[in-house]
Amino acid sequence: MYDVDICVLGAGPAGATAALHLAKAGVPCLVVDRAVFPRDKICGDALGSGVLPELALIDAALPGRLAASSRQLPTWGVHFSAPNGRGIQLPALPAFTPDTPPGGHIIKRLDFDLLLVEELRQRPEVTLLEGVNISRQECTADGRWLVESADGQTRIRARLLLVANGAQSAFSRQVGGHALDPAHHCAGLRVYYRGVRGLHPHNYIELHFHQEFLPGYLWIFPLPNGEANVGVGMLTSAVAAQKVNLRERLQQMLTQHPALKERFADAEPLETVRGFGLPLGSKRRSLSGEGYLLLGDAGSLIDPVTGEGISNAMLSGRLAAATARQALAAQSFGAGILATYDDAIHQNLGRQLELSYRMQRLLRFPRVINFFANRAANNPRLSDAITNMFLNRDLRQQLWQPGFYVRQLLGPRRGPVVRAGIRMVRELQRWWRK
Ligand SMILES: Cc1cc2nc3c(=O)[nH]c(=O)nc-3n(C[C@H](O)[C@H](O)[C@H](O)COP(=O)(O)OP(=O)(O)OC[C@H]3O[C@@H](n4cnc5c(N)ncnc54)[C@H](O)[C@@H]3O)c2cc1C
The missing domain is CATH 3.30.9.10 (D-Amino Acid Oxidase, subunit A, domain 2)
Structure with a gap:
């Protein structure tokens, strides 16, 4: 039986990032994963532009270590x-x-996730349990969570659970209400x-x-x-x-x-x-409750257009660690204080996920994609924008500016036509929002 303040369920990018930020701030935590690392994870294995900055926020040396790896x-x-x-x-x-x-x-995720887990293994603030499959959770009368492994060998009492056990998380479904x-x-x-x-x-x-x-x-x-x-x-x-x-x-x-x-x-x-x-993160859902936060895939935070989830998982881990520290300082793990995590996620990811969802809906129409592909072949700015959509999420913002499309498609010097086009796209956007 472990009795801890903070338990992190899952040592993938979301859980490992949360634990490493807690460790960096001197806050101990227990991390438990059913796998023994290195372990595979079905994924496209592509690290988008958000991952390196997240690695650097854990440790400035990590991006260099990744780039130097022959894997x-x-x-x-x-x-x-x-x-x-x-x-x-x-x-x-x-x-x-x-x-x-x-x-x-x-x-490969076999290698990327190991990079983070090796960091966890080196941190004295982190107790890492591998090969422990958590199958049961219960909120006890004193407001703590009791979680137990399938074989009954490991029991953990925690005041705060950072739930980062991925897309098939039973906790998210049963407690967090994230039905598929x-x-x-x-x-x-x-x-x-x-x-x-x-x-x-x-x-x-x-x-x-x-x-x-x-x-x-x-x-x-x-x-x-x-x-x-x-x-x-x-x-x-x-x-x-x-x-x-x-x-x-x-x-x-x-x-x-x-x-x-x-x-x-x-x-x-x-x-x-x-x-x-x-x-996918195309629908806003609650990410916190009494004594728990949902991180990464357990919080349904994958980009609806690109399918990118690693950077969002790491971002959610960092924000969850910040909320956990606030809760610890206040010695309160109630739903009220933990709801600041929902706000932080919304502030950091809300707009991006909303834009991506709109784009995903446009991508259902093959003619729209063909039209843009035909234009982009001869239009460097449009082709840049499509690249940025996949490699640079900050620049994705420009893809929802009506003027951007009209200028790309008609050229910069056709003032009245451009303005009329912008009005038309704004109308379409209003219709779309309805
Ligand atoms: C086919 C596919 C392609 C993808 N391609 C990309 C891509 O190219 N780029 C990208 O950025 N994203 C991609 N994603 C999304 C990305 O894989 C996820 O968003 C990312 O892994 C989320 O990280 P996580 O830490 O939340 O969850 P995970 O990486 O799933 O980690 C969860 C951890 O929890 C552990 N766990 C699970 N259940 C239990 C349990 N009961 N007890 C204890 N531990 C448990 C697991 O062993 C695992 O280590 C893809 C996803 C899929 C399915």
Whole structure:
């Protein structure tokens, strides 16, 4: 039996980040994970632009350690392919030289999560229990949480639970009220390959928006040693409505699609296709209650357009640690004080998730994507914007400015036409919000 103030359930990016920020502030915590690290996690393995700053906030040396690892691959751009087959190459920065900083990194979760867990193992403030599967939780009469492992060997009493046990969290469903909502949930598949032909020399990540998967996409992300992470994500409601067998459809695409079949002709799958869910942050939900906070996937915080969840998970870990410290200082773990976490998440992620959800709804229309892809091929500013959508979330803001589209599409000097266009897009936005 452990009796602690703070227990973190799950040592993925959300839980590990929370525990490391607590440790940095000298606050002890107990971290428990059912896996023994290194462990795999079904994922695209792409680290978006938000991850390096989060790593640096844990420890300024961490981004350098990641970049120096032979297990990661830097990426310098995005290859975007539209439903009409048009492919556009979108460099992260206009000109490439060997010194150009990469737009992101790709690293198997086996290795990335271990990087964080190794930090946890070194911190005296952190007690890490691996291989402990928590299967039961109960709020006791004194307001503390009692959690217990499936084998009954481990029991933990905690005043505050930071729930970071991922997309299948029973706590989120049973206590937090996060039932799986097919309209705000994505089904994802991943399979590692070796020998995919035609990967970009600067390790571009590939996003293939085929009509069959919209508003989701098929991805090919290069990895070190000639391997690639190949997968697909599709809205769970669309999978159900179209009665799709996603595994079969992915296989069909790789073996029959004219743009892919040659590239996969001699490629060797390194595992069977494996699936996992992505709880999307396209719907605002409560993230706290009496004595608990929901972090990362357990709080449904994945970006609804890109499927990116690692950086949001880390951000939520950092904000949860700050709230936990406030609660500890006030010696109060009630729902009132913990609700500041909801506010902090909303302030930091609310706008981004809202914008992404709107974009996701636009991406359901193949003609819209084709239109932008056709234009972007000859319009560097528009192609920059599409790149930023995937590699730079701050710049995503500009994608919801009506003037931006109109200027990209009509050119900067057509004043009255541009103004009329802006009014029209504003009208459309108002209609959309309704
Ligand atoms: C197919 C797919 C592709 C994706 N691609 C990307 C991508 O390219 N880039 C990106 O940024 N995001 C991607 N994501 C999303 C990303 O994987 C998640 O958002 C991210 O892993 C969330 O981190 P987390 O710490 O919240 O949860 P997790 O990483 O799932 O960690 C949860 C931890 O809790 C532990 N745990 C679970 N249950 C228990 C239990 N009962 N008791 C104890 N411990 C438990 C697990 O062992 C695990 O270590 C993808 C997701 C999927 C499914």
